[in-house]
Amino acid sequence: MGFRRFVNVIEIVTLVVALGFVVALFANEPSGGGATARSGPGYDVYLANCARCHGQDGQGGVGPKLAGGAVVKAFPDPADQIRLVEDGEGTMPSFKNRLSTAQIEDVVAYTRTELK
Amino acid sequence: MTASTAGAVARASVPVKLLGIALAGAAVSIALGVYGRVHDPTGEMPYTLFFSDTINLKVWFATAALFLAAIQVLLALRLYDKIHVPRTAPPWLGDAHRLTGVVTFGLTLPVAYQCLWALGFESTDTRILLHSLLGCFFFGVFTIKVLAVRTHGLPNWLLPVIGGTVFATLVLIWTTSAVWFWGEFGFPSF
Numbered sequence: 001m002g003f004r005r006f007v008n009v010i011e012i013v014t015l016v017v018a019l020g021f022v023v024a025l026f027a028n029e030p031s032g033g034g035a036t037a038r039s040g041p042g043y044d045v046y047l048a049n050c051a052r053c054h055g056q057d058g059q060g061g062v063g064p065k066l067a068g069g070a071v072v073k074a075f076p077d078p079a080d081q082i083r084l085v086e087d088g089e090g091t092m093p094s095f096k097n098r099l100s101t102a103q104i105e106d107v108v109a110y111t112r113t114e115l116k
Numbered sequence: 117m118t119a120s121t122a123g124a125v126a127r128a129s130v131p132v133k134l135l136g137i138a139l140a141g142a143a144v145s146i147a148l149g150v151y152g153r154v155h156d157p158t159g160e161m162p163y164t165l166f167f168s169d170t171i172n173l174k175v176w177f178a179t180a181a182l183f184l185a186a187i188q189v190l191l192a193l194r195l196y197d198k199i200h201v202p203r204t205a206p207p208w209l210g211d212a213h214r215l216t217g218v219v220t221f222g223l224t225l226p227v228a229y230q231c232l233w234a235l236g237f238e239s240t241d242t243r244i245l246l247h248s249l250l251g252c253f254f255f256g257v258f259t260i261k262v263l264a265v266r267t268h269g270l271p272n273w274l275l276p277v278i279g280g281t282v283f284a285t286l287v288l289i290w291t292t293s294a295v296w297f298w299g300e301f302g303f304p305s306f
Contacts, residue, residue, distance in 0.1 A: 003208050007215045014222045021229045025151060028162075028233065048157075052235050056160045062171055062297070093240070 042110025045103045049095065050111070058115035063092065067115040081108050130269060137263045145256030148228075152237030152248065160234050163226065172304040174227045175294045181223040182290045185283050188216040192279055220286075221258065228255070247292040254285045 047056065054060060058067035064074075075081035085104050088094035095104060161170035191213040193199045231251060239245040261278045264270055297304065 004211050007211045007218070010215060011218050014218050014225075017222060018225055021225050024229065025155070025233055051160075052157060052238075056158065059161070060169075062300075 040106075040110065041103070042106035042108075043114065045099065045107040046110050049099065050107065058111060066111050071111050071115070078108055078112065081112070130271070133267055133270060134274075137260050137267065140263055141256040141258075141260035143256075144259045145252045148232065148255055149237055149248075149252040152232050152252070155233070155236055157236035157238075158234050162230060162234065167306055170230060171297070172306060174230060175297050175304045176306065177223045177227050178290050178294045181220045181227075182286055182294075184216045184220040184223070185286050188213055188220060189279070189283050191216065192276070196276065224254070224286075243292050243296060247289060250285055250289045250292065254282070254289055257281050257285060 050063075050066075053063035054066050058071070059065055060067075064070070071081065075084070082104055084092065085099075085108060086094065086096040099107070164170050164173055167173040167176065190199070191209060194201070194205055195209055195213060197205075228251060237248045237252070239248065257278065261275070261282050264274055264278055
């Protein structure tokens with residue numbers, strides 16, 4: 001009987017946590033600080049296409065870290081970075097059919113100058 | 117109301133119950149899909165707990181959920197007398213089955229939240245589209261299972277079929293995420 005009561009309690013707690021996650025989906029909009037304070041075409045392109053793997057602040061995730069000068073160190077010449085974004089490599093997808101040349105240049109510039 | 121009339125009503129109500137349960141599950145799946153599509157993905161990594169990264173947390177939580185789900189299937193097989201280990205089923209077997217299911221569900225919550233809130237419903241490639249669809253389907257079919265457990269008078273075959281579907285869906289979700297991650301980036305650290 002004690003075990004059943006324990007399971008009942010766990011069930012209720014889990015239900016409450018689940019409801020909390022549902023509420024958070026609607027209430028927990030991105031914070032005003034950090035990367036969300038940035039704006040501009042490069043930021044918009046980055047958020048829509050790159051942040052899911054590289055993190056909103058370029059801190060890395062599934063993809064490698066870009067912030068803190070990491071991307072400039074990896075690609076001293078911006079043209080090499082543009083080429084990688086256009087053609088892809090390994091798990092990095094190609095964006096040449098998804099983004100315009102101007103968008104790719106914007107996002108590359110953004111990652112090199114704004115992701116501190 | 118005669119006994120035969122009451123029986124007829126009870127029989128007639130089974131399709132209605134099934135329809136109601138199915139509609140509830142479909143509503144959950146569709147609601148999640150619509151949210152994932154309409155919501156602007158934040159790309160944020162909202163939590164890491166004691167892991168080094170949110171992605172690692174997701175891979176390990178999904179793996180733990182699958183492990184517990186497999187245990188739950190084994191417990192269900194014992195409950196239905198399909199396996200005979202242990203030889204005498206302990207009285208707490210049903211509660212243990214419930215507990216593993218609840219904890220499995222609890223482990224999927226932070227994973228699904230990060231998927232929906234930070235990444236959204238994506239169709240970038242086949243794997244991601246499949247993963248998005250399965251993720252929405254999982255919570256719908258899980259809803260159906262929970263409602264079916266608590267609804268009396270349903271066909272005996274329903275729970276094993278729904279339970280099997282939940283487990284199979286979880287396996288596919290895990291394959292299109294954690295297994296993919298291992299293949300692409302190697303075994304994740306904590």
